[in-house]
Amino acid sequence: MKMGAAAGQLLLFSGKGIMTTQILPADAPEAAAVAARWIRAGELVAIPTETVYGLGANALDPAAVDKIFTAKGRPSDNPLILHLTGAGQIADYCRDVPEIAYVLAEKFWPGPLTMVLCASDTVPKRTTGGLSTVAVRCPESAVTREIIRLAGVPIAAPSANLSGKPSTTTAAHVYHDHAGKIPLIIDGGPCRVGVESTIVDLTECPPRLLRPGGITPAQLREVLGELVIDRAVTAQLAPGEVAKAPGMKYRHYAPAEPVIIVSGSREAAARYIRAHFAPGDRVLCFEEELPLYAGCAPLAYGKEADAATLSHGLFAALRELDSAQIPHVYARCPVGEGIAYAVQNRLKKAAGFCIVDAEAAL
Ligand code: AMP
Ligand code: MG
Numbered sequence: 001m002k003m004g005a006a007a008g009q010l011l012l013f014s015g016k017g018i019m020t021t022q023i024l025p026a027d028a029p030e031a032a033a034v035a036a037r038w039i040r041a042g043e044l045v046a047i048p049t050e051t052v053y054g055l056g057a058n059a060l061d062p063a064a065v066d067k068i069f070t071a072k073g074r075p076s077d078n079p080l081i082l083h084l085t086g087a088g089q090i091a092d093y094c095r096d097v098p099e100i101a102y103v104l105a106e107k108f109w110p111g112p113l114t115m116v117l118c119a120s121d122t123v124p125k126r127t128t129g130g131l132s133t134v135a136v137r138c139p140e141s142a143v144t145r146e147i148i149r150l151a152g153v154p155i156a157a158p159s160a161n162l163s164g165k166p167s168t169t170t171a172a173h174v175y176h177d178h179a180g181k182i183p184l185i186i187d188g189g190p191c192r193v194g195v196e197s198t199i200v201d202l203t204e205c206p207p208r209l210l211r212p213g214g215i216t217p218a219q220l221r222e223v224l225g226e227l228v229i230d231r232a233v234t235a236q237l238a239p240g241e242v243a244k245a246p247g248m249k250y251r252h253y254a255p256a257e258p259v260i261i262v263s264g265s266r267e268a269a270a271r272y273i274r275a276h277f278a279p280g281d282r283v284l285c286f287e288e289e290l291p292l293y294a295g296c297a298p299l300a301y302g303k304e305a306d307a308a309t310l311s312h313g314l315f316a317a318l319r320e321l322d323s324a325q326i327p328h329v330y331a332r333c334p335v336g337e338g339i340a341y342a343v344q345n346r347l348k349k350a351a352g353f354c355i356v357d358a359e360a361a362l
Contacts, residue, residue: 021179034184036150036151039147040151043184046168046182047139047147048187050214052168053185054083056083068156071178072162075250080128081157082134083136083138083156086145094134100202100224113137115200129246165322194312200220208230213342217337236352253347259284261355262331269358284301284332287304307339310334311339
């Protein structure tokens with residue numbers, strides 16, 4: 001298919017696999033219209049959101065959705081999130097919607113909260129990974145909501161990284177993973193939150209947290225009262241164990257080399273890491289800890305005292321450390337609730353739940 005004329009300077013020859021990937025700043029006057037045109041033409045567009053960059057397609061077009069799975073190398077049973085312009089669209093794609101969904105949307109949308117609801121027949125099974133439920137959210141990014149509005153269809157979008165790899169939190173990350181494979185990236189700058197949305201399943205009573213994110217369990221409990229934390233949030237699932245969010249069963253967010261989380265006090269962790277550090281290894285730590293790792297090639301991903309900086313910086317740091325040349329990464333993980341809880345979840349998954357207690361090991 002050729003779309004050079006319709007989209008101005010864009011060229012797309014998907015039949016031959018030759019594609020120019022354009023990066024348009026989110027504040028370019030034509031950004032939303034150009035992106036919406038590609039979406040309507042059944043192509044992929046990388047969209048900025050407050051969580052991570054998404055790889056978007058027309059959620060109602062199974063052929064377009066297929067391209068997401070192909071571009072990412074994503075298992076076909078891992079469903080996508082429908083991005084909407086607001087709560088007014090929920091009833092178009094979901095049925096038997098409980099009142100509490102609207103209460104949550106009123107409080108947290110636009111924002112980093114995804115709700116799992118019963119899917120209506122308007123949503124293709126390709127989009128839901130074959131499930132009878134569908135995940136929906138409304139992103140904070142004004143340009144992305146404008147793209148959805150102009151496209152006239154919900155946009156299905158997972159994180160734009162290659163499957164299993166650390167998520168994309170800048171346009172440059174998306175370009176690195178998909179240059180030549182997609183026609184357009186909308187550059188909205190670095191993502192504010194930096195980890196994927198909180199996912200809450202409202203088809204169960206009490207509701208269940210499937211993935212922690214920018215909206216914290218405490219914020220959800222204020223509205224919901226009771227909230228069950230799914231086991232996949234805190235532990236590695238056993239082989240064959242069924243995941244409520246199919247994405248949670250796959251290896252995720254991981255650089256090429258093994259990541260080892262070293263828990264315990266600052267001093268105990270530094271002693272353990274310095275004792276085990278070998279040439280080529282790297283240390284992923286908090287800014288406050290940098291002086292403890294002189295000579296150990298430390299990389300800080302944020303401040304321990306300000307967990308929002310950790311969520312903001314985590315994936316960029318994991319991507320920087322994604323190299324088969326690095327034997328091990330020793331990582332420091334924040335403790336606590338709030339956004340730190342989401343950082344723990346992503347880092348533990350990146351480490352395949354390999355955690356050493358430095359206090360016990362010394
Ligand atoms: P990503 O944002 O790339 O991690 O992909 C979307 C996430 O949403 C994956 O972890 C999916 O498993 C999860 N998800 C999407 N739809 C559903 C659903 N209907 N039920 C449970 N989880 C879902
Ligand atoms: Mg993802």
